[in-house]
């Protein structure tokens with residue numbers, strides 16, 4: 001036993017997993033080795049590793065004042081109407097959808113507030129952000145004021161001409177392009193990617209799986225060809241998908257998709273490290289998803305929340321028109337409130353309280369919990385167990401993928417799901 005309240009350990013297979021969620025440290029040692037180690041002696045090898053890992057992570061401040069990511073939803077307007085849209089941008093019946101953040105508001109209100117929290121990363125999204133004619137100016141303002149931060153834009157790509165790409169080239173590091181609407185016009189998607197490549201902007205293809213395996217394979221081929229990341233998502237119960245009670249796939253159904261896509265990558269021999277992120281996560285210790293420690297979301301009406309999927313009064317931090325100091329104070333109150341903690345802090349989350357994987361998982365989605373959706377996290381467990389017990393950093397991506405498909409086929413994860 002460690003005599004350190006920050007350290008949590010658990011046994012998984014033949015390994016002891018050692019975590020310090022406050023310092024985001026996680027590593028594992030062989031169980032036999034752990035049992036033989038004299039943890040009362042301060043100089044024992046395991047405590048030494050812990051100390052080293054903590055000092056590596058020390059620069060990574062996890063305090064409330066260190067916001068790492070800011071989501072800036074600059075409009076709800078969209079030129080498409082995806083049935084599953086998490087922003088309900090396909091519902092055009094109310095004035096809400098006419099609200100937009102202007103470059104003037106961003107310059108005069110958003111940036112002065114964000115200067116007090118100094119984020120590392122911006123995700124500019126919507127609705128379709130390119131329908132907001134102030135977008136380029138907003139991006140330039142952000143880059144001027146936060147030159148070291150990464151700026152990504154989430155877009156459906158339909159308004160991306162070469163001229164537009166030229167105007168955002170200097171401010172944006174990455175475009176995340178959703179692909180659902182390119183099903184019968186992948187040439188158009190390829191044209192966009194080749195333009196981005198010419199201008200040195202990184203690209204990622206976001207694919208929402210909706211029983212469309214052929215399209216997923218096609219998008220994967222295109223990602224390989226243009227060296228783009230692939231973000232594989234399943235419809236989440238959010239926005240219009242939640243309103244219309246769309247079918248949400250079970251963990252078992254999602255795992256079949258993972259298995260098929262892994263096999264496709266193996267058959268094609270795509271030894272692309274970028275695809276590793278679909279299957280393997282770098283395991284870190286955590287106490288939540290980020291909503292209570294590192295994320296701020298700003299909506300088109302200027303209201304701010306810790307989570308992009310929960311715009312509810314109990315979580316409203318305030319509006320960007322308010323005094324930055326007042327907003328900072330309110331942010332701390334919201335983040336520390338019992339209500340927020342019960343939704344976002346894995347130590348207090350009802351479905352996760354007894355799960356041994358809780359400090360490496362971060363817990364069941366707080367928005368889904370709020371909406372009363374059952375916690376179906378077997379897929380997350382299957383992936384985490386592979387990362388903790390079977391992933392080998394010294395092997396190639398394809399070797400690990402082959403082991404992953406065997407692990408899934410042979411159901412080697414079965415014994416670990418109940419814990």
Ligand SMILES: C[S@@+](CC[C@H](N)C(=O)[O-])C[C@H]1O[C@@H](n2cnc3c(N)ncnc32)[C@H](O)[C@@H]1O
Nearest residue numbers: 085086126127128154155156178206235236241
């Ligand atoms: C809401 S969209 C906004 C930006 C832009 N219009 C686009 O489509 O990329 C941001 C991302 O969320 C994804 N998305 C939307 N609704 C979703 C849902 N219910 N479940 C999972 N992903 C969803 C989209 O595919 C897209 O990649």
Ligand code: SF4
Nearest residue numbers: 078082085089127156
């Ligand atoms: S997912 Fe994106 S492209 Fe589709 S309706 Fe929503 S905002 Fe528009």
Ligand code: SF4
Nearest residue numbers: 352355358361364377
């Ligand atoms: S694996 Fe499931 S039960 Fe365990 S912490 Fe994650 S979401 Fe909660």
